[in-house]
Amino acid sequence: MKRTGVFVCHCGINIAGTVDVKKVAKELSRHPGVAHAEEYVYMCSDPGQNLITEAIKEKKLDNVVVACCSPTLHETTFRNTSKEAGLNEFQCEIANIREQCSWVHKDMEKATRKAIKITKSAVERVRRNESLEPISIPVTRRALVIGGGIAGIQSALDLANSGYEVVLVERSPSIGGHMIQLSETFPTLDCSQCILTPKMVEVSKHPKIKLLTYSEVQEISGYVGNFKVKILKKPTYVDPDKCTLCDECTKVCPVVVSNEFDIGLTGRRAIYIPFPQAIPATYTLDIKSCPGLLPIACGKCADVCEPEAIDYDMKPDIIEEDIGAIIVATGYDLYDKGLMAEYGYGKYLDVLDGLQFERLCSASGPTQGKIIRPSDHKEPKEVVFIQCVGSRDPELHCAYCSKICCMYTAKHAMLYKHHVPDGQAYIFYIDIRSGGKGYEEFVQRAVEEDGVLYLRGKVSKIFEDKGKIKVWGVDTLTGKDIEIDADMVVLATAMRPSQGAGELAKKLKIAMDKDGFLSEAHPKLRPVESVTPGMFLAGAAQAPKDIPEAVAQASGAAAKAVAILSQERLFHAPTVAQVNLNLCTGCGMCVEVCPYVSLSLKDGKVEVNEVLCEGCGTCSATCLRAAIQVKNLTPLQVHEMIDASLGGR
Amino acid sequence: MVNLEDLKKEAKRILEEGKIKYIIGYERSPNGMMSMPAFIKNPEDAERLTWDPSCVYNLTRFLVDEKRRKAKEKKPDTRPVAIVVKGCDSRAVVVLLQEKFINREDVYILGVSCEGAGVVDEKKLTEKLKGKKADKIEFSEKDHFLITSDGEKIKIPAQEILAERCLECRANFPVIYDEVLGEKVERRPEDPFKSIERIESLSKEERWAFWKEQLDKCIRCYACRSVCPMCYCDECVVDTISFAVAADTTAEEKAQKIKWIERSPDSSENFVYHLVRAIHLAGRCIDCGECERACPLDIPVRLLNKKLEKEAKELFDYEVGFDPEKPSLASSFKDDDPEDFIR
Ligand SMILES: Cc1cc2nc3c(=O)[nH]c(=O)nc-3n(C[C@H](O)[C@H](O)[C@H](O)COP(=O)(O)OP(=O)(O)OC[C@H]3O[C@@H](n4cnc5c(N)ncnc54)[C@H](O)[C@@H]3O)c2cc1C
Ligand code: SF4
Ligand code: SF4
Ligand code: SF4
Numbered sequence: 001m002k003r004t005g006v007f008v009c010h011c012g013i014n015i016a017g018t019v020d021v022k023k024v025a026k027e028l029s030r031h032p033g034v035a036h037a038e039e040y041v042y043m044c045s046d047p048g049q050n051l052i053t054e055a056i057k058e059k060k061l062d063n064v065v066v067a068c069c070s071p072t073l074h075e076t077t078f079r080n081t082s083k084e085a086g087l088n089e090f091q092c093e094i095a096n097i098r099e100q101c102s103w104v105h106k107d108m109e110k111a112t113r114k115a116i117k118i119t120k121s122a123v124e125r126v127r128r129n130e131s132l133e134p135i136s137i138p139v140t141r142r143a144l145v146i147g148g149g150i151a152g153i154q155s156a157l158d159l160a161n162s163g164y165e166v167v168l169v170e171r172s173p174s175i176g177g178h179m180i181q182l183s184e185t186f187p188t189l190d191c192s193q194c195i196l197t198p199k200m201v202e203v204s205k206h207p208k209i210k211l212l213t214y215s216e217v218q219e220i221s222g223y224v225g226n227f228k229v230k231i232l233k234k235p236t237y238v239d240p241d242k243c244t245l246c247d248e249c250t251k252v253c254p255v256v257v258s259n260e261f262d263i264g265l266t267g268r269r270a271i272y273i274p275f276p277q278a279i280p281a282t283y284t285l286d287i288k289s290c291p292g293l294l295p296i297a298c299g300k301c302a303d304v305c306e307p308e309a310i311d312y313d314m315k316p317d318i319i320e321e322d323i324g325a326i327i328v329a330t331g332y333d334l335y336d337k338g339l340m341a342e343y344g345y346g347k348y349l350d351v352l353d354g355l356q357f358e359r360l361c362s363a364s365g366p367t368q369g370k371i372i373r374p375s376d377h378k379e380p381k382e383v384v385f386i387q388c389v390g391s392r393d394p395e396l397h398c399a400y401c402s403k404i405c406c407m408y409t410a411k412h413a414m415l416y417k418h419h420v421p422d423g424q425a426y427i428f429y430i431d432i433r434s435g436g437k438g439y440e441e442f443v444q445r446a447v448e449e450d451g452v453l454y455l456r457g458k459v460s461k462i463f464e465d466k467g468k469i470k471v472w473g474v475d476t477l478t479g480k481d482i483e484i485d486a487d488m489v490v491l492a493t494a495m496r497p498s499q500g501a502g503e504l505a506k507k508l509k510i511a512m513d514k515d516g517f518l519s520e521a522h523p524k525l526r527p528v529e530s531v532t533p534g535m536f537l538a539g540a541a542q543a544p545k546d547i548p549e550a551v552a553q554a555s556g557a558a559a560k561a562v563a564i565l566s567q568e569r570l571f572h573a574p575t576v577a578q579v580n581l582n583l584c585t586g587c588g589m590c591v592e593v594c595p596y597v598s599l600s601l602k603d604g605k606v607e608v609n610e611v612l613c614e615g616c617g618t619c620s621a622t623c624l625r626a627a628i629q630v631k632n633l634t635p636l637q638v639h640e641m642i643d644a645s646l647g648g649r
Numbered sequence: 650m651v652n653l654e655d656l657k658k659e660a661k662r663i664l665e666e667g668k669i670k671y672i673i674g675y676e677r678s679p680n681g682m683m684s685m686p687a688f689i690k691n692p693e694d695a696e697r698l699t700w701d702p703s704c705v706y707n708l709t710r711f712l713v714d715e716k717r718r719k720a721k722e723k724k725p726d727t728r729p730v731a732i733v734v735k736g737c738d739s740r741a742v743v744v745l746l747q748e749k750f751i752n753r754e755d756v757y758i759l760g761v762s763c764e765g766a767g768v769v770d771e772k773k774l775t776e777k778l779k780g781k782k783a784d785k786i787e788f789s790e791k792d793h794f795l796i797t798s799d800g801e802k803i804k805i806p807a808q809e810i811l812a813e814r815c816l817e818c819r820a821n822f823p824v825i826y827d828e829v830l831g832e833k834v835e836r837r838p839e840d841p842f843k844s845i846e847r848i849e850s851l852s853k854e855e856r857w858a859f860w861k862e863q864l865d866k867c868i869r870c871y872a873c874r875s876v877c878p879m880c881y882c883d884e885c886v887v888d889t890i891s892f893a894v895a896a897d898t899t900a901e902e903k904a905q906k907i908k909w910i911e912r913s914p915d916s917s918e919n920f921v922y923h924l925v926r927a928i929h930l931a932g933r934c935i936d937c938g939e940c941e942r943a944c945p946l947d948i949p950v951r952l953l954n955k956k957l958e959k960e961a962k963e964l965f966d967y968e969v970g971f972d973p974e975k976p977s978l979a980s981s982f983k984d985d986d987p988e989d990f991i992r
């Protein structure tokens with residue numbers, strides 16, 4: 001019989017406070033096949049690990065069970081210990097007597113009994129473990145960053161500056177994301193474009209960065225270290241190398257459409273440059289607004305383009321890239337205005353959203369930074385800002401807090417006062433959330449120095465009356481009804497995952513939370529990793545956040561990606577699925593359920609791609625015929641474990 | 650109404666053409682009221698075929714046997730086998746296709762419509778005839794049966810002697826076929842899950858007592874499994890006797906064949922057998938009722954499957970056996986599943 005060693009950890013009083021660890025060790029020492037059993041206060045400590053090493057050598061153990069905390073914490077520790085002592089690392093198993101026992105029970109006697117059962121079943125399991133070697137796979141040392149907002153830009157630069165090639169995919173004609181639309185940024189009020197454009201230029205000049213704008217990820221396959229990505233590059237119909245930015249084309253283009261960069265406050269032509277500092281610095285012909293190229297319906301732009309940069313025959317391009325790690329930084333969009341009809345957004349010209357107000361304040365904006373009403377171009381003397389529009393409203397809109405609106409609304413009110421010193425700014429709020437370095441001071445400054453009037457309460461009605469926007473609400477602190485004849489209303493609408501993020505997440509097979517933001521692998525300990533190995537998250541795609549946070553997360557994600565790209569080879573756990581071909585009928589049910597797409601049918605039987613398989617066991621649970629099972633957790637092992645815990649052994 | 654002559658003509662035609670290996674259909678039984686399975690190879694034998702309300706069997710189980718036989722043959726005849734299916738049976742073909750157990754090109758499906766009726770329940774009929782034997786059972790109009798017994802012709806409303814499952818049937822017309830006979834008649838059951846209502850209304854204790862009494866009777870003859878077209882596993886996880894141990898089976902392989910239950914027919918083992926089987930049929934059972942009909946001890950096994958059919962409908966809006974392209978219940982996954990632990 002194989003010789004098993006059992007090591008019971010006290011975990012201070014975490015386990016020993018509820019489980020009689022001495023008794024567990026004693027009981028186990030009597031269990032058939034257990035050649036050694038002992039307990040110790042902290043098995044994971046150096047002396048604790050030494051006990052294991054010594055026992056393996058002295059008692060000639062074949063395998064080891066450590067009864068301690070969850071395997072997610074110290075399985076690797078003890079497997080390494082066993083390996084150093086000369087065992088195959090898969091001859092070590094964890095019996096979780098903390099999370100699954102001591103932490104969830106109070107009665108010492110019962111908890112001890114349960115701990116004994118858990119440990120015995122682990123002994124039965126490990127006894128039938130196969131010795132396995134990790135599966136080794138090569139690494140493609142290039143990264144893909146999806147989304148060219150500040151988060152994507154930061155990740156791409158960090159990776160490129162660490163020496164790795166980066167493919168940066170941005171779906172709009174220029175990188176920059178939302179930050180390039182902002183005027184000045186809280187809490188320091190520095191000019192957004194001034195601090196962002198140097199980074200954008202660095203991206204465009206960096207020899208290690210391949211920038212693909214007006215492009216989208218179309219298809220992705222493979223696995224960590226070895227992704228294959230197909231990227232669709234839409235035609236811009238303008239050759240950036242030839243374009244001299246003379247702007248002659250826009251002068252002749254007869255089509256005017258709403259300008260997305262100014263969120264509809266201005267118009268643009270069908271051929272356009274999103275903003276003067278756009279990267280890449282070139283024009284784009286928006287085929288959706290152009291009256292047509294097949295056949296050419298207008299052709300004016302090409303006529304005037306002296307360097308002959310305009311090419312109506314440009315075709316979409318599919319670019320295939322081999323990639324080792326992926327960072328998703330697809331950012332956010334503001335809550336659909338169509339859903340905010342109750343505030344008159346989209347109905348009254350002088351009801352704006354936050355980004356529109358940013359454009360009004362921006363020195364490079366449509367008004368060169370003069371705050372005026374879109375309706376009559378008059379300076380507004382009373383402006384009402386409303387926070388939490390669509391946020392924190394689980395019944396009708398989004399349940400979550402968009403986190404940044406308190407801060408940018410304070411900023412907006414402040415900027416307004418700087419532009420219109422004799423005006424009055426009112427802010428309707430539920431409460432003020434100003435956690436962050438210098439943030440609370442910033443809000444105080446708005447109140448004390450700029451005389452912003454904060455009104456705690458909700459707005460009940462907004463309607464237009466004689467050129468004014470009437471805002472009715474209640475001040476919940478005084479209980480008084482409030483009526484303001486405003487000249488302008490600015491809504492701090494909720495932040496949503498950017499449009500199309502869901503489809504992208506499906507392609508990448510990364511999870512989303514209930515609101516559609518991308519899910520991190522662990523809210524505390526793995527905040528920049530997705531659950532899929534080799535894919536990381538950065539910026540507002542993961543949750544509403546401001547620029548400093550987006551940048552920090554972007555650098556974190558880049559560091560995580562480097563941890564993969566810097567390896568010669570990656571190792572994959574060999575505890576993967578295996579098929580009993582005699583029993584498999586080829587029904588394909590397991591193929592359908594495998595969340596890691598590691599199974600396929602071949603000649604009427606199922607086949608496992610060991611590199612993709614994560615050993616989750618979903619296939620085993622689905623197969624009616626027990627034809628597929630995970631190594632070292634076979635039905636026989638499960639049977640023996642059940643038997644042991646029912647007192648069979 | 651299906652014209653029997655048309656069926657025979659069609660059968661004869663396909664056999665004569667030689668593209669079909671043989672036909673699985675029904676013929677009159679020389680002794681007994683109910684029709685029995687027929688295997689027709691020669692065109693002239695197509696005459697023997699019948700289709701009437703006594704054709705209760707689900708013949709698709711024979712497709713399973715055919716596949717097994719073919720797998721053993723050195724030079725198998727690869728022509729398709731033709732099979733006569735009612736609406737319910739056709740859903741079994743769909744499941745077999747869905748699970749890739751058979752290929753579409755290996756079957757030639759001769760569908761027959763049950764129209765406004767269905768098939769009879771032998772026990773109900775016997776009761777109705779007060780123990781007399783029926784010599785002939787025919788469809789009459791759209792919702793009556795015409796019974797000939799002792800030379801006397803009696804018309805009985807179908808509702809009174811229909812098989813339980815036919816009263817709850819949602820596929821009185823074949824859902825898949827190469828050739829179909831009879832009309833498509835719109836007929837929706839009042840309550841497709843009526844038969845389990847009574848048990849659902851019982852308390853937990855009463856339900857336990859009911860099933861204990863029923864399952865205690867089970868002698869584990871496995872007839873219910875043997876007639877089931879979906880129980881086509883080579884080795885049934887809840888029947889150690891089915892485990893194949895050959896000369897080259899290694900000790901490790903042998904050890905992996907786990908005896909989850911004992912052969913002995915006592916309460917606990919019987920419960921495990923039936924519950925495992927029910928779970929294995931969830932989202933696969935098409936309610937042909939064969940298990941219950943085959944049971945020599947009159948155990949209402951069908952009810953277990955029916956309950957799971959209802960759960961599948963209510964929890965996942967899943968209906969078995971209508972679309973061979975759809976993933977089966979246990980392997981379907983929706984991104985918008987209301988349970989977020991699944992997403
Ligand atoms: C009104 C307002 C004022 C603000 N003011 C401040 C402030 O003063 N200070 C501050 O710190 N923060 C401020 N913010 C927050 C700031 O805008 C965000 O923190 C920051 O823009 C997040 O950057 P990001 O890169 O994560 O996302 P984004 O800026 O949204 O960038 C995402 C990029 O990804 C691209 N993309 C999206 N989907 C795809 C796809 N499928 N494929 C390819 N590319 C894709 C988009 O086109 C975009 O370029 C403000 C926000 C608002 C709404
Ligand atoms: S579920 Fe089982 S029988 Fe079906 S293909 Fe997978 S391993 Fe084979
Ligand atoms: S163990 Fe999980 S990942 Fe591996 S094949 Fe089975 S279902 Fe897929
Ligand atoms: S339920 Fe009936 S048919 Fe099935 S094994 Fe038991 S006795 Fe046999």
Ligand code: SF4
Pocket residue numbers: 624625874879880881882884885886887925926929930
């Ligand atoms: S009960 Fe399950 S394992 Fe047994 S034959 Fe039926 S489907 Fe297969």
